[in-house]
Amino acid sequence: WERKKLGDVAEKVIQKNNNNAFKNVLTNSAEYGIISQRDFFERNIANKNNISTYYIVQNDDFVYNPRISNLAPYGPINRNKTGYTGIISPLYYVFRVLNINTAFIEWYFKTTCWHKFMYQHGDSGARSDRFSIKDNELKKLPIKLPADDMEQEKIAKTLTSLDNTLQLHERKCEELALIKKALLQKLFPKKDEFKPEVRYKNFSDAWEQRKLGEVTEYIKGFAFKSKDYKKSGHRIIRVSDLGKDSIINNNDSIFVTDEISKQQNKYKINKNEIIITTVGSKAELKESAVGRPIIVRNSLGYLLNQNLVKIHGKNNKDSRFIYYQLLQPRYSQYIATIQRGNANQANIAISDLWNYRIFITKHNEQQKIGNFFQQLDFLITLHQRKLEKLKQLKKFLLQNMFI
Known part of the structure; x- marks a missing residue:
């Protein structure tokens, strides 16, 4: 491969938007690339009286945005793939590549190969959200690329x-x-209806409304003692071990011995049981929210910790059928009415949870x-x-x- 400098393979675009010939203002986002400023901010940000100083960005031109973020620690460099010519703030650096594969260079700037140079030749400047590097330094940015155009x-x-x-x-x-x-x-x-809009063939009877506590059995989680925690054995499931819709693997998982597992056998989590958080944050049933349900897909012999409750259908009630009703908006709306405590540490009472009405x-x-x-x-x-x-x-x- 050949070692080039950015200034060898690209030229800076300095053409200004004289006479306001172009009015479509672009922005360069680390997440979305180069898009219309109006689409990104849902309104016009640029002052239409000042856009004559903006740079003209043609299709396939590149734009460097010095604003830093977690996605772009030295600012994003993206290609204009909008299909049209637009304009962009002079705070950005615009350049056009010459005699090399444009798509290759675009992918190069999605790597971290150029980050070391930026770290060594620039700084964050006075503003912590903006990276600073001089144009002459940026032109020295080394780029290694295949000499063969085909590669x-x-x-x-x-x-x-x-x-x-x-x-x-x-x-x-x-x-x-x-x-x-x-x-x-x-x-x-x-709500207030007793038949679903879509049904399986040969079913036509009206459904009944029943309280959740009438159709399920439950066991509250156990407060396992920290002195009994081990690095292996039978895993204890905590609120933090619940993902969006399943139990997740955590680096800080805790375990107990066979002996303790046998003593607390009733807290074992079984297939198709529903786990509900009784403590969490006040939120719309996000991962840390109180009242959030998940269903257990496999029986792994895990044990249920405090601040959780496991339930399953009784008297021939299908737990999966119950679970999917807890994914509806009206369930999260009900949880919002019964949760107590502050935003970071809310809780719900089991007695209130059992009053939630589902269809059977x-x-x-x-x-x-x-x-x-x-x-x-x-x-x-x-x-x-x-x-x-x-x-x-x-x-x-x-x-x-x-x-």
Whole structure:
């Protein structure tokens, strides 16, 4: 590969927007790339009387934004792929690449290869949110690239193809989540109604409303003693071990011995049991929120800690059917009315939780609905895992296909 400087392969764009010839103001976001300022901020930020000093940015031009963030510790460098010419604040550095593969350079700036140079030749300046580097220094930024144009093109095409596949999977996950949200409304009755909008064939009877405490049995978690904690053994599940919809692996997981596990056997978490947080933050059932439910997909012999309660359907009531009703907005709205305490440490009383009213139908219909949503969740999880693997692959290639 050849070692070049940015000034060897690109020229700074200094063309100003004289006579206000262009009015579409762009911004360079670390997360979204170069987009219309109006789309990003949902309003116009630039003063239309001052845009004559803005730089003209043509399609495929690059823009360096010195604003730093967690996503861009030295500021993002992105390519204008909007398909049109726009203008951008003179606070940004605009440049146009020459005689090299534009897509290759775009991917190069998505790596961290250039970060060391920025660290050595710039500083954060007077403002902690803005990186400072002189134009003459930025032109010295070293770029290593294949001498063969074909290799540049192949690397760029590989990463672009992978990125397109990744975006398709992201959209698929979003679409499946929207489908699930819609079906949660259609396969269960709406408020003050007793039949769902969509039903399985051969079911037509009206549903009943029952209190959650009437159709479930529960066990509150146990306050395990810290002196009994071990680095291995039988895992104790705490509020912090609950992810968005499942138990997650934590680096700080705690365990107890076989002996203690046998003594506290009734606190073992079983397949298809529902876990609900009784302590947490006042929030819309986010991961740390009080009242948030998850369902246990596999029986792993975990033990339930305090501030949690596990429930399951009784008298032939399907726990999965009950769980999916707890994912509806009206459940989170009910939790908001019964939670007590401050924003960071809210709690709910079990007696109040049991007064929440859910719908009950015949056991066969419960099973069909519970099984359907379970299979839908499996499909969502499958696509999420594929998406995560694609993200890991992209990260690996960005780390290993450039110098």
